[in-house]
Amino acid sequence: MAVTDTATTTTTTPTLPAHPDPDTDRILDSGLLHELSHAFDGPFHFLLPHRFDANLAAFRTTLTDAGVEGRVYYAKKANKAAVWTERCATHQAGVDVASAGELREALGHGVRGENIVVTGPAKSDELLRLALLQGCLVAVDALDELDLLLTLALTGTVRPARLLLRRLPSVQPHSRFGMNDAELETALDRCLRAGDAVRMEGFSFHLSGYATQPRADLADELIDLCLQARLLGLQADRISIGGGFAVDYSAADHWHTFLTEQQPAHFHAQKAFRARDFYPYHSPVAGADALRTILASTPEGGRHTLAERLRDTGTMLMLEPGRALLAGAGSTVFRVQGVKERAGYRIVTVDGTSLSLSEQWFNSEYLPDPQLVTPAGRVHGTPDAEVHPACVGGASCLESDLVTWRKVPFPARPRVGDLLVYPNTAGYQMDSNESPFHDLPLPPKVVMDRLGERPRWRLDRRPPC
Known part of the structure; x- marks a missing residue:
């Protein structure tokens, strides 16, 4: 949807409202956010753990409905808050980690080692040693990493090394992740030679993007690899398809209209963005529905759905969603501390920086509209009301520190002391790039x-670092 900018007759101001969210609106209308802004004297994030629980339950229900044995591992890199690993521990869900620090955090908040999968490239000695001691499952990315893991297993622990072998996707042959066919053949031979020191439990892949059919096709290839490995005498009873489950932030008509109409004139300093660099803020198939689609897909060249192949071969499906488990699970709050007039729009400066919304640091933009909350409450717009376009700058002295380059059509003039609440930021936006x-x-x-009428809150148990 595009809203006419009453301050100028030369352009329209694009808008991208997020899906309605009654839980978030209840918090915005409670008056609590201004109190917290005053108490913290700076920006903050609020988290909704019940949403994480609901998203996890939806993925599990999808697996059950398809008759597939599966396990869900939360990709911890998506958000550093301790509450998510606490929820995983409570619900006996897994956690996907890629560093010794993340592994310690998961263990420290109650997740059992057997429910942790260790991913990432070129893992350190420290990370592999800790994973071995705790009985974690390691996704091995390269032959030298496998050699290091086998050496540690043969010389330093009484536990066998639990591992998956990561395959280089044929559809992304230039990926830096995974092993090609020749390397996988060598890896299988080394696992066989290691004997009881190794439990080779299956295969995995890392695939960029959000398309569902390629994931079904690659999963089918991994099932075939498992069957071949079983003939060699290896366990090979599970596969991991990683993450890549999209999140749907906005309605289709809003998203497609925004893409069609957005142009440099709609952004501060005529900033130009390529549409293909934006996250797909509308996805017709998202979250657990994307998993349902993958399971119901027939892999290329096959006659059975992926779910049928998993059931028929007795293969477990592992998945590692991050953003999708955090959908709707939190928002980011900035306080307005300055307003500057420009021709046809305003520059609003807030009390934080764009480091707290990570898209801006990848030559992109976090597009869902922030909501304006005054001390009197949330400001509601109407179709015929005047709009007040403003970009949002950060508090640093960098010219590029724009929280939002776009001239957002606010329903009222932002004033010092008002709050801007960015919706649905828990997935990757909150702390991927934050810096003091x-x-x-x-x-x-x-x-x-x-x-409720008066939300109950507490600080997350993981202190900022």
Whole structure:
């Protein structure tokens, strides 16, 4: 949807409203956010753990409905908050980690080692040693990594090394992740020679993008690899298809209209963005529905669905969603501390930086519209009301520190002391790039344990670092 900019007659101002979210709106209307902004004297994030629980349950229900044995592992890199690993521990879900620090965090918040899968390239001695001691499953990415893991297993522990072998996707042959056919053949031979020191439990892949059919096709290839490995005497009873389950932020008509109409004039300083660099903020198949589609797909050249192949071959399906488990599970709050007039729009400066919304640091933009919350409450727009376009700048002295380059059509003039609430930021946006630049403190995370007329809150148990 495009809204006419009443401050100028030369262009229209594109808008991208997020899907309605009654839980978030209840918090915005409670008056609590201004109190927290005053208390923290800076930006902060609020988290909704019940949404994580619901997303996890949806993935598990999809597996059950398809008659497929499967396990869900939360990709911890998507958000550093402790509450998510606490929820995993409570619900006996797994966690996907890629560093010794992430592994310790998961263990420290109650997740059992057997429920942790260790991914990432070129894992350190420290990470592999800790994974071995705790009985974690390691996704081996290269032959030299396999050699290091086998050496540690043969000389330093009494546990066998639990591992998956990661395949280089044929559809992404230039990926830096995974092993080609020749390397996999060598890896299988080395696993056989290691004997009881190894439990080769299956195969995995890392695939960029959000398309469902390629995941079904690659999963089918991994099943075939498992069958071949079983003939050699290896366990090979599971496959991991990783993450890549899209999140649907906005309605289809809003998204397609935005892509069609957006142009440099709609952004501060005529900033130009390529549409293909934006995250797909609308996805017709997202989250657990994407998994349902993958399971119902017939892999290329096959006659049976992926779910049927998994059932018929007794193969477990592992998946590692991050953003999809955090869909709707949190938002980011900035306070307006300055407003500057420009021709046809305003520059609003907030009390944080664009480091707290990671898209801006990847030559892209976090597009869902922020909501304006005044001390009197959330401001509601109407179709015929005047709009007040404004971009949103950060508090640093960098010219490029724009939280939002786009001239957002706010329903009222933002004023000092108002709050801007960016919706649905829990997945990757909150802390992937955060830094205490200018000695500004990192935004704290507030966990909303109970909603209602007066939400109950607490600080997340993981202190900012």
